Amino acid sequence: xxxxxxxxxxxxxxxxxxxxxxxxxxxxxxxxxxxxxxxxxxxxxxxxxxxxxxxxxxxxxxxxxxxxxxxxxxxxxxxxxxxxxxxxxxxxxxxxxxxxxxxxxxxxxxxxxxxxxxxxxxxxxxxxxxxxxxxxxxxxxxxxxxxxxxxxxxxxxxxxxxxxxxxxxxxxxxxxxxxxxxxxxxxxxxxxxxxxxxxxxxxxxxxxxxxxxxxxxxxxxxxxxxxxxxxxxxxxxxxxxxxxxxxxxxxxxxxxxxxxxxxxxxxxxxxxxxxxxxxxxxxxxxxxxxxxxxxxxxxxxxxxxxxxxxxxxxxxxxxxxxxxxxxxxxxxxxxxxxxxxxxxxxxxxxxxxxxxxxxxxxxxxxxxxxxxxxxxxxxxxxxxxxxxxxxxxxxxxxxxxxxxxxxxxxxxxxxxxxxxxxxxxxxxxxxxxxxxxxxxxxxxxxxxxxxxxxxxxxxxxxxxxxxxxxxxxxxxxxxxxxxxxxxxxxxxxxxxxxxxxxxxxxxxxxxxxxxxxxxxxxxxxxxxxxxxxxxxxxxxxxxxxxxxxxxx
RNA sequence: GGCCAGUUGGUGAAGUGGCUUAACACACUGCCCUUUCACGGCAGCAUUCACGAGUUCGAAUCUCGUACUGGUCACCA
Numbered sequence: 001x002x003x004x005x006x007x008x009x010x011x012x013x014x015x016x017x018x019x020x021x022x023x024x025x026x027x028x029x030x031x032x033x034x035x036x037x038x039x040x041x042x043x044x045x046x047x048x049x050x051x052x053x054x055x056x057x058x059x060x061x062x063x064x065x066x067x068x069x070x071x072x073x074x075x076x077x078x079x080x081x082x083x084x085x086x087x088x089x090x091x092x093x094x095x096x097x098x099x100x101x102x103x104x105x106x107x108x109x110x111x112x113x114x115x116x117x118x119x120x121x122x123x124x125x126x127x128x129x130x131x132x133x134x135x136x137x138x139x140x141x142x143x144x145x146x147x148x149x150x151x152x153x154x155x156x157x158x159x160x161x162x163x164x165x166x167x168x169x170x171x172x173x174x175x176x177x178x179x180x181x182x183x184x185x186x187x188x189x190x191x192x193x194x195x196x197x198x199x200x201x202x203x204x205x206x207x208x209x210x211x212x213x214x215x216x217x218x219x220x221x222x223x224x225x226x227x228x229x230x231x232x233x234x235x236x237x238x239x240x241x242x243x244x245x246x247x248x249x250x251x252x253x254x255x256x257x258x259x260x261x262x263x264x265x266x267x268x269x270x271x272x273x274x275x276x277x278x279x280x281x282x283x284x285x286x287x288x289x290x291x292x293x294x295x296x297x298x299x300x301x302x303x304x305x306x307x308x309x310x311x312x313x314x315x316x317x318x319x320x321x322x323x324x325x326x327x328x329x330x331x332x333x334x335x336x337x338x339x340x341x342x343x344x345x346x347x348x349x350x351x352x353x354x355x356x357x358x359x360x361x362x363x364x365x366x367x368x369x370x371x372x373x374x375x376x377x378x379x380x381x382x383x384x385x386x387x388x389x390x391x392x393x394x395x396x397x398x399x400x401x402x403x404x405x406x407x408x409x410x411x412x413x414x415x416x417x418x419x420x421x422x423x424x425x426x427x428x429x430x431x432x433x434x435x436x437x438x439x440x441x442x443x444x445x446x447x448x449x450x451x452x453x454x455x456x457x458x459x460x461x462x463x464x465x466x467x468x469x470x471x472x473x474x475x476x477x478x479x480x481x482x483x484x485x486x487x488x489x490x491x492x493x494x495x496x497x498x499x500x501x502x503x504x505x506x507x508x509x510x511x512x513x514x515x516x517x518x519x520x521x522x523x524x525x526x527x528x529x530x531x532x533x534x535x536x537x538x539x540x541x542x543x544x545x546x547x548x549x550x551x552x
Numbered sequence: 553g554g555c556c557a558g559u560u561g562g563u564g565a566a567g568u569g570g571c572u573u574a575a576c577a578c579a580c581u582g583c584c585c586u587u588u589c590a591c592g593g594c595a596g597c598a599u600u601c602a603c604g605a606g607u608u609c610g611a612a613u614c615u616c617g618u619a620c621u622g623g624u625c626a627c628c629a
Contacts, residue, residue: 040629075628144627151625160554161625189627214556225627232629256556256624279558282622290621322577326565329577351565353558354622361564361578371591411590420590479587492587510587522589 004175005132007182008139008190009125016130016268019123023112023242026066033065034246036101037091038072038239041083045090046301047293047320047357048251052278053096054320056249058345059276060099065246069101070239071116074229084116090303094313112243117235124230127238127268128190128223136195136267137223139178139188140170162219164194171220190224192234196263204258207247207276207347217259233257237264245273252277276347279354281323293357300359310385310424315366322365325349336372367422375409378421382408385424393428396435403532407434410528418524433518434532436540442519444545447511450504452549457486458512459542468535472527483509516545 026034035056039049060067069088073079084105091097100110108115131137140163142150147163154161170178171193182188196216204212223234230238240248255277265272280292283300293301300306306316321328321340326349335342370378379397386394397404408431411418421427432438446455461482470478480490487503489495495505514526517538523529530538 038629072629078628140627147626155553158553162554187627209557212556219625222627227627229627231627235629252557253623254629258556280623292622323564329564330566333577355564358563358578364578416591418590476587483587490587505587507587514588520589524588524590526587 001133001135001175004139004179005129007179008132009129012122012125012129014122014126016127019126019242023244026244028065031063032246033060033063034068034244035060035065035249036068036070036240036243036245037096037098038070038250039087040072040075040078041080041087042078043080043083043086044295045087045303046295047303048280048301050091050094050096050303050316051281051320051324052249052251053091054094054317055276055278055324055345055350056247057096057098058321059247059249059347061341062345066099068110068112068243069098069115070243071102072232072235073116073118074225074232074235076118076227076229093307094303094317117239118229120235120239121228123242124224124234124238125228128230128234131192131223131267132190136193137190138170138173138193138220139182140168140191140220140222141178141181141186141188142169160198163191164198164218164220168220187226189222189226191220192223192264192267194218194220194263195267196259202259202262204262204275206255206258207274208279208350209252209255209277209352212255212258214259217263219260221260233260233264236261237268240273241265241268241270247274247276249276249278252279276350278324279351281357282354283357290354290356292354300357306362308389308425310382310389310426311362311366311422312369312381312424315362315369318369319362319365322361323351323355326351363422367419370421370423371412371417371419373412375405375412378408378412378427379405382424382427386428389425390428392437396437400435403434406532407431410524410532420524433520433523434529436537439541439544442548444515444519444548445521446515446549447508447521450508450512452546454486454503455512455516455549456546458482458509459516459546461485462513463535463539463542466530466535466538468531475527475530479509479513480506517541 028034037049037053037056039045057067059065071084082105084102088103100108100112101115102108114120128137142163146169150163150167150169151161153159154167168191170191194217196218198215198218200216201213202216204214206212221233222231224230236248239245258275262272281301282290283293283298295301303316306313317340318332321343322332325343325345327346328343328349331343332340370381373381379401383394383397386397408427420430428438433442462479465478465482482488483490483506486509488509489502489505492505492507495502499505510526511521513530514523515521517526517529517533533541
């Protein structure tokens with residue numbers, strides 16, 4: 001066995017024990033959680049990554065633990081230029097930062113590195129070599145075709161699929177023959193020689209899914225690929241053992257490999273970490289069935305999608321927490337001013353089946369979030385958004401900074417603030433009429449019932465009496481006067497009792513002015529809008545509206 | 553096909569044998585408040601927890617079976 005091990009890994013002279021000494025257990029209080037986020041460096045962060053990294057960070061943080069970033073680049077094909085930098089940048093945007101691990105394409109912090117798997121080759125090989133020496137691993141010379149053929153045979157026989165038992169061609173292959181093949185440069189992989197018994201059961205307690213029962217693993221899985229790098233299963237064991245990860249938080253597509261992972265830990269006499277498997281976010285697809293959000297088909301799976309819509313990062317995180325922990329929403333409702341750091345995350349409150357991604361709910365959370373910001377904060381948010389996506393608006397916001405903040409302050413900073421902005425991306429459409437530069441090519445939504453002579457009368461009498469210094473009550477009683485003089489009821493209740501006695505009500509008067517100024521019958525507080533516009537601009541708006549009516 | 557898991561209104565869910573005539577939130581509908589809209593308030597929206605059988609005085613909650621949905625069965629992670 002030693003001869004074979006030395007032939008396969010001639011340059012490995014350290015032992016597992018050496019590495020165990022190099023990476024001693026962390027000196028942490030009992031119950032402290034060490035977690036990690038371990039993506040492939042594809043540079044693409046999707047909502048699922050955000051979800052699992054957030055949860056991992058949160059549970060570590062709740063115990064003053066460690067959260068580190070490990071890069072899983074054992075599949076060279078998937079590696080993308082600047083992938084690591086992009087991942088770090090995107091996560092940082094969402095306030096997801098690390099205590100340890102990679103901090104750029106090449107640099108890292110922490111004592112348990114390297115934190116990038118391609119630099120850990122010797123470590124994996126050391127563990128594999130030890131297995132080889134003990135007869136718990138062996139080289140397998142099967143070609144891809146051979147493996148496929150076996151699968152076909154198994155399908156035909158309705159046998160369980162996989163490399164195990166009598167289908168494991170090289171499991172009991174003669175050592176000298178193997179040595180000959182290797183010396184002959186035949187390609188091979190290293191497989192784990194499983195001692196598991198498929199008829200026995202193992203029980204695993206998942207922090208989220210609860211008690212899980214599986215048959216023992218008896219698959220002789222590949223641990224070292226022909227390029228010398230480990231497979232996920234093997235790297236997971238080696239890394240999380242040596243880095244002393246206490247909790248593996250990952251997506252639940254890994255559940256079915258759990259027996260393999262547990263077996264690997266047991267083989268080295270190591271206590272496995274705790275596992276917490278997260279269900280993926282789902283959506284209803286074209287055919288009406290539920291499926292995982294896919295980064296190919298679903299634009300909303302990309303984190304950049306929310307960025308482009310101008311949904312505040314904080315709102316996205318709030319949504320994620322809402323989905324992740326079912327009691328969060330109620331907690332947040334009663335602790336509106338608390339930081340989400342004060343919320344204690346609970347694995348038991350994580351749904352064990354996949355949730356549908358609910359965009360309406362996200363928007364609602366976003367809307368509530370924005371409603372609680374100060375006008376200045378809204379301004380900063382829109383400004384940052386516009387800088388990237390709407391230069392025209394950006395320039396206006398910069399030019400009219402104080403004025404813009406006043407606009408955003410209409411019916412804000414009060415007990416029950418307005419809630420009409422659901423994202424930074426939809427603000428411009430709602431306030432465009434406050435900017436003369438945006439007020440061209442407009443169409444007015446005057447009430448059809450009121451003819452243009454009436455409209456003119458109202459506007460004319462209004463401009464005569466308008467005084468910018470009036471307070472709201474004075475202003476409104478003047479409005480009522482105009483109405484009374486023209487035959488519109490100034491009291492809405494009276495009007496409703498006898499609508500036939502009047503041409504209309506004060507609501508019609510308001511709306512004529514509102515439409516003339518904003519083009520729309522829906523707007524925030526009219527008094528505030530008029531005040532911000534000022535008398536001269538109001539006059540201009542009136543003229544413009546009248547002109548448009550004439551030309552009709 | 554094997555293995556594993558899940559299934560409570562349009563959506564996310566609460567719920568662990570009686571306090572459930574099934575919370576709460578989103579969406580939707582109606583009413584109220586109101587100079588418009590938004591906000592806010594009130595009401596409506598699952599006679600029933602995929603289906604069937606069983607255990608029990610009693611089941612959304614326990615057991616079994618069926619159906620459906622999802623995951624997995626790579627030298628990808």
